[in-house]
Amino acid sequence: METEKRYKRACTIDRRLIYDTQDIFGAGTDTSATTTEWAMAELMKNPKVMEKAQAECVIKETLRLHPPAPLTPRESIKSCEIGEYKIPLKARVINNLWAIARDPKHWPDADCFRPERFDGSSADYKGTNFQYIPFGAGRRMCPGIAFGIANVELQLAQLRYHFDWKLPHGMKSEELNMTEAFGASVKRKDPLLLTATLVMSSSA
Numbered sequence: 001m002e003t004e005k006r007y008k009r010a011c012t013i014d015r016r017l018i019y020d021t022q023d024i025f026g027a028g029t030d031t032s033a034t035t036t037e038w039a040m041a042e043l044m045k046n047p048k049v050m051e052k053a054q055a056e057c058v059i060k061e062t063l064r065l066h067p068p069a070p071l072t073p074r075e076s077i078k079s080c081e082i083g084e085y086k087i088p089l090k091a092r093v094i095n096n097l098w099a100i101a102r103d104p105k106h107w108p109d110a111d112c113f114r115p116e117r118f119d120g121s122s123a124d125y126k127g128t129n130f131q132y133i134p135f136g137a138g139r140r141m142c143p144g145i146a147f148g149i150a151n152v153e154l155q156l157a158q159l160r161y162h163f164d165w166k167l168p169h170g171m172k173s174e175e176l177n178m179t180e181a182f183g184a185s186v187k188r189k190d191p192l193l194l195t196a197t198l199v200m201s202s203s204a
């Protein structure tokens with residue numbers, strides 16, 4: 001009897017570990033890769049920004065326009081009023097981070113890619129500036145912020161340091177299609193196709 005109990009407990013712990021590991025891989029890989037692809041696309045679309053862009057501001061602005069996980073579901077634990085909305089107890093509420101971060105009330109030229117808007121600005125993604133919450137907010141906000149940002153920063157730095165990037169077949173930057181495709185994360189409808197030329201470093 002005791003052995004059976006121990007076996008069942010071990011199975012439950014194993015299953016929990018598997019689910020947690022799946023969560024971490026699922027939530028941690030696609031989001032960072034999608035953000036890097038959008039950042040590269042925005043830089044190709046806005047070549048002037050590419051020349052002088054500060055990585056931190058580019059990533060912040062990319063996450064504002066293209067939060068990879070744009071809808072965060074919650075259930076209300078009491079009835080309340082938010083603006084003109086009456087939220088009943090136990091209502092399923094879906095926060096639209098994408099729409100919040102493009103609200104012209106908070107963001108001048110909301111749909112434009114302007115990394116410099118974050119230059120010297122205190123707005124960050126840690127869940128306290130509610131007009132900008134690409135990692136969510138509250139107790140269930142993303143626990144992988146530091147890892148996610150480091151991932152994107154490293155990938156972008158390596159891509160930009162080692163290669164020169166061009167759009168293929170003489171395509172102009174204004175022709176680059178920025179349509180989104182909705183899924184578990186918001187990816188590009190057309191994958192980003194670029195021509196890379198290796199930059200030879202003199203110290204290599």
Ligand code: HEM
Pocket residue numbers: 023024025027028029031032035063067068069070072073134135136137138139140141142143144145147148149152
């Ligand atoms: C650019 C990168 C990333 C973005 C934009 C992002 C965004 C998000 C968002 C919006 C949520 C939902 C938060 C909420 O409901 O309030 C979330 C949850 C989560 N993220 Fe991330 N994430 C990123 C990277 C990562 C990484 C690298 C990891 C781990 C290695 C990770 C692990 C998780 C986990 C486990 C959850 C679920 C938390 C919970 O439900 O309690 N994320 N993420």
